Amino acid sequence: xxxxxxxxxxxxxxxxxxxxxxxxxxxxxxxxxxxxxxxxxxxxxxxxxxxxxxxxxxxxxxxxxxxxxxxxxxxxxxxxxxxxxxxxxxxxxxxxxxxxxxxxxxxxxxxxxxxxxxxxxxxxxxxxxxxxxxxxxxxxxxxxxxxxxxxxxxxxxxxxxxxxxxxxxxxxxxxxxxxxxxxxxxxxxxxxxxxxxxxxxxxxxxxxxxxxxxxxxxxxxxxxxxxxxxxxxxxxxxxxxxxxxxxxxxxxxxxxxx
Ligand code: SF4
Ligand code: SF4
Numbered sequence: 518x519x520x521x522x523x524x525x526x527x528x529x530x531x532x533x534x535x536x537x538x539x540x541x542x543x544x545x546x547x548x549x550x551x552x553x554x555x556x557x558x559x560x561x562x563x564x565x566x567x568x569x570x571x572x573x574x575x576x577x578x579x580x581x582x583x584x585x586x587x588x589x590x591x592x593x594x595x596x597x598x599x600x601x602x603x604x605x606x607x608x609x610x611x612x613x614x615x616x617x618x619x620x621x622x623x624x625x626x627x628x629x630x631x632x633x634x635x636x637x638x639x640x641x642x643x644x645x646x647x648x649x650x651x652x653x654x655x656x657x658x659x660x661x662x663x664x665x666x667x668x669x670x671x672x673x674x675x676x677x678x679x680x681x682x683x684x685x686x687x688x689x690x691x692x693x694x695x696x697x698x699x700x701x702x703x704x705x706x707x708x709x710x711x712x713x714x715x716x717x718x719x720x721x722x723x724x725x726x727x728x729x730x731x732x733x734x735x736x737x738x739x740x741x742x743x744x745x746x747x748x749x750x751x752x753x754x755x756x757x758x759x760x761x762x763x764x765x766x767x768x769x770x771x772x773x774x775x
Contacts, residue, residue, distance in 0.1 A: 536738045537566050538738075541708055542707065543567065544737065549685055550567070551567075551574040554599070557603055559584055563605070567603070582616060588601065588620075593625065601627070604629065605632045606634065606647045610646050617671070646658075670698075675702065676702045676704050677704070719770060721747055722769075726746070726764075727766050735759065735760055738753065
């Protein structure tokens, strides 16, 4: 529950806490991190919303770029708690690079997760140096995050689609165990980009649904419970199908299965 989102019952105004969009690639990252015993050093962008329920997965957030340097500081302080830094592609370019150099140069063992959604998200939806276009949409040199991390001296650099939640979790678990710097580039485009089209919305087959509520834990604003039934608002659903992985009973179905 979000304390500041409470409203006076006298006014029948529904709570509308800020949430990641339907189809957001960051949802998978924070769902996974929220289920791991890992400390998350967060940063500024859409993904700061990972601090809110149902994830509650961001433990610290100070200013742009600080996620990486804070993770390094926490690792050097040596309290033994596995820590990852989570930073968006645009914020990493803005002020995360210097901290990654700091980690590599000082032989740190932090794991840095760069959320590469191919755009600057809620802070303007403009291009940035990782997209290959200027803010006016003209072609521009594109920063290759893999090559950049390698040039900095990071040997363990991975690119993964966070929607493969099992693989993503496995990779994070492996990397926080390593005694050297790792960079994991979680790559999937922002659902609001014109180039992203997941297709038709999914729906919950009420006969197959066992009412376990597991799909709600994903925090997609499209999934809701009403009259003791779990439902998907098909007008809002982006059709990303991430939620189908949450249902062990196959009750979340594609339009073709209707
Ligand atoms: S996870 Fe599946 S069975 Fe459980 S409430 Fe959601 S749709 Fe129903
Ligand atoms: S497919 Fe599932 S997770 Fe994706 S937007 Fe629709 S309800 Fe949300």
